[in-house]
Amino acid sequence: MDSSSIKKSSLAALALGAIGVVYGDIGTSPLYTMQVIFSESTGVPLNTVNIMGAISSIFWLLTFVVTFKYVLLILRAHNKGEGGVMALLSLALSTLRRPETASADHHLSSQTSPDRRAGVLLMLGVMGAALFYGDSVLTPAISVLSAVEGLQVAAPALAAQVLPISIAILIGLFSVQRLGTHTVGRFFGPIVIVWFTALASIGVWQIAQAPEVLQAIQPHYAWQFLQARGAGVFIAIGAILLAVTGAEALYADMGHFGRPAIQLAWLGLVFPCLTLNYLGQGALLLLHPEAVSNPFYLSFPQPLQIAAVILATLATIIASQAVISGAFSMTRQAIQLGFLPRMRIIHTSASESGQIYIPAVNWVLLLAVMIVCLAFQSSSALASAYGIAVTGTMLITTVLSFFIMRYRWQFARWLALLLTGVLAVVDSVLLGSASMKFMQGGWFPVALSVLLILLMTTWKKGRGVLLNTMTRHDPNLNHFIQSVAQSSVPRVSRTAVYMVSHFETVPQALLHNLKHNQVLHQRNLLVNVSFSDVPYMNALERATVKQLADGFWQVQLYYGFMQHADVPQALLALTLDGEALDPFTNSYFLSRDIIVPDVGGAMCHWRDQLFSVMSRNASSAVEYFNIPANSVIELGSRVQL
Structure with a gap:
């Protein structure tokens, strides 16, 4: 034929x-x-x-x-x-x-x-x-x-x-x-x-x-x-x-x-x-x-x-x-x-x-x-x-x-x-x-x-307000990473993956891990997932990697809006310092933001409350990004809008 x-x-x-x-x-x-x-x-x-x-x-x-x-x-x-x-x-x-x-x-x-x-x-x-x-x-x-x-x-x-x-x-x-x-x-x-x-x-x-x-x-x-x-x-x-x-x-x-x-x-x-x-x-x-x-x-x-x-x-x-x-x-x-x-x-x-x-x-x-x-x-x-x-x-x-x-x-x-x-x-x-x-x-x-x-615009605006609030109050990422990388904090020979919504400030999960456990991992990946306004992204263009300091990398993953984000699968294709990532030594640290509505914020109080309800009922990032549940450490933080 x-x-x-x-x-x-x-x-x-x-x-x-x-x-x-x-x-x-x-x-x-x-x-x-x-x-x-x-x-x-x-x-x-x-x-x-x-x-x-x-x-x-x-x-x-x-x-x-x-x-x-x-x-x-x-x-x-x-x-x-x-x-x-x-x-x-x-x-x-x-x-x-x-x-x-x-x-x-x-x-x-x-x-x-x-x-x-x-x-x-x-x-x-x-x-x-x-x-x-x-x-x-x-x-x-x-x-x-x-x-x-x-x-x-x-x-x-x-x-x-x-x-x-x-x-x-x-x-x-x-x-x-x-x-x-x-x-x-x-x-x-x-x-x-x-x-x-x-x-x-x-x-x-x-x-x-x-x-x-x-x-x-x-x-x-x-x-x-x-x-x-x-x-x-x-x-x-x-x-x-x-x-x-x-x-x-x-x-x-x-x-x-x-x-x-x-x-x-x-x-x-x-x-x-x-x-x-x-x-x-x-x-x-x-x-x-x-x-x-x-x-x-x-x-x-x-x-x-x-x-x-x-x-x-x-x-x-x-x-x-x-x-x-x-x-x-x-x-x-x-x-x-x-x-x-x-x-x-x-x-x-x-x-x-x-x-x-x-x-x-x-x-x-x-x-x-x-x-x-x-x-x-x-x-x-x-x-x-x-x-x-x-x-x-x-x-x-x-x-x-x-x-x-x-x-x-x-x-x-x-x-x-x-x-x-x-x-x-x-x-x-x-x-x-x-x-x-x-x-x-x-x-x-x-x-x-x-x-x-009403629901869709509240969520869109609420996420923007939340991001702005975190940017204003959380420590600057680059300054923090440079100081921590040169410190004498003990390091464990594993890989920590921190899922972040942006690269401007330090993720709450990293702050809590350092504060409560007093340790850092040998390799720390700050991973952000971005969905483009095209339906599909080529797998060859999936990730960009930038080293921030000794043991710290910034990883940007790109997907089309018709694709499903599989973070572990994307990380398998990466090499850091000439070594491939071992999926069995990865620990995923996730921040769960607990929204606290406040009077006089960027949105009406009732929309703050609606956004808080929607946030509490959102599906976990574990399922959404296909992260293995037995490798996840979830740490909560209260954010006042």
């Missing part, structure tokens, strides 16, 4: 994987979109003109938002192959640090300093991450509920069991996350291909009975439909946007499959199948308006409806899996960029570093999803809450992409403004439409996002 054949085979395999993971969310939108458009809450009358207009609006929204914005444009903005709002944030921030940025656009720079723009971008990134978490709560709830609600069509006697069955499925889904994405998702690709094939087949069958529905692809039907809504156009758009929920997953999961595979999967299978199914539902409603109660399931012949419920349930489980895995990845990126405290991260694959499981996030998500299901009861009610999180993330992605177009891709200023301006107008209209349902449930993702933004 030649190289071109191998590449094609590899691309096909990646496209299969992308179909299974990336498109589960948007692929299940046909379950509820048409039903919501013609529900009582939108006030859209069910007639031929509106059916054609709704189908046309869905088709052109999919074309513009998914095909043009994400598949053809935003997917080009990758950070060493990684996508998602945090990767885009890192990419945008890196453009502000480049020397040419200041002179590339004098007018913009003269109005807003790079530091201020960086602060604005950081806030946008935090908001995007917070909204993504809201999506991670709502997607499993609305997807599974909408699938199981098919029982009301196929077996009306089971209608009362929809909610208990949905919750049981969700509990099972979150319970198996510990097995890893590979185990859970092994059959995802083939199942989702069957799902999309079923969508297309049933769509073609319905279209054959009312072929006039194909005229809905003409854009003037969409324009007439939206124009006729008048003041209610935002409510109608708020329902239509459900067809593009899950579009952000195309970008967030780019690192797993690559841009070509995601583009091939969308253009070659997903987009055509979704179009055919929406056209098929329109054809059904043209002939049988009474099917509006559930046009998706009523598209299927009666004998196939139970099979359709089972297949839809499997597809929605897959859709839920995509955002759960995304929440794990987002959390790790947020931790390594300094927005969340350390958490226990379990790697579930020896070959794929991106496959991780975070127990704390998993169980908090499950609790939140169960509360949402019990509070909203049905997928139609949840649809009101769903749009704000999705469209908010889309708008933030558009804003961040301006900096990529202008400064990284070197687009002319007018072109970058034109592209992002058009995208931002569409996203703003979608967000405004979703916001019309604020009181009917849209408040939920907003409240959740505000809470998460």
